[in-house]
Amino acid sequence: MNTPITLILGATPNADRYSFMATALLVEKGYAVYPFGIKKGEILSTPIINEWPTNERIDTVTLYLGPSAQEDYYNAIIDLKPRRIIFNPGTENPILNSLATEKGIETIEACTLVMLKTGQY
Numbered sequence: 001m002n003t004p005i006t007l008i009l010g011a012t013p014n015a016d017r018y019s020f021m022a023t024a025l026l027v028e029k030g031y032a033v034y035p036f037g038i039k040k041g042e043i044l045s046t047p048i049i050n051e052w053p054t055n056e057r058i059d060t061v062t063l064y065l066g067p068s069a070q071e072d073y074y075n076a077i078i079d080l081k082p083r084r085i086i087f088n089p090g091t092e093n094p095i096l097n098s099l100a101t102e103k104g105i106e107t108i109e110a111c112t113l114v115m116l117k118t119g120q121y
Contacts, residue, residue, distance in 0.1 A: 011037035082105060
């Protein structure tokens with residue numbers, strides 16, 4: 001009922017993208033996911049959601065948007081009160097990092113795929 005959920009910000013149906021791969025691997029490993037993206041489609045059989053979560057308990061936000069594209073989501077991400085935010089390579093953002101840290105949200109600069117494959121997730 002209160003299963004922690006990972007929000008994948010920047011989910012896409014393009015199988016060549018890391019957000020697709022991370023979503024697929026999270027599902028394969030049994031994690032609950034909320035793949036949020038602007039494009040409609042699916043990641044394997046998991047639908048991409050185009051509406052921001054309102055009632056879900058988001059534990060982790062894993063970023064697949066560059067810093068400039070993240071700006072529109074700063075408040076929305078912080079308002080989710082996730083336990084942690086993962087800045088995947090290329091998504092590092094000192095502004096969002098500071099905003100999160102000020103609110104007691106853990107920030108990690110790492111690769112979600114590597115974390116999952118090495119048991120560090």
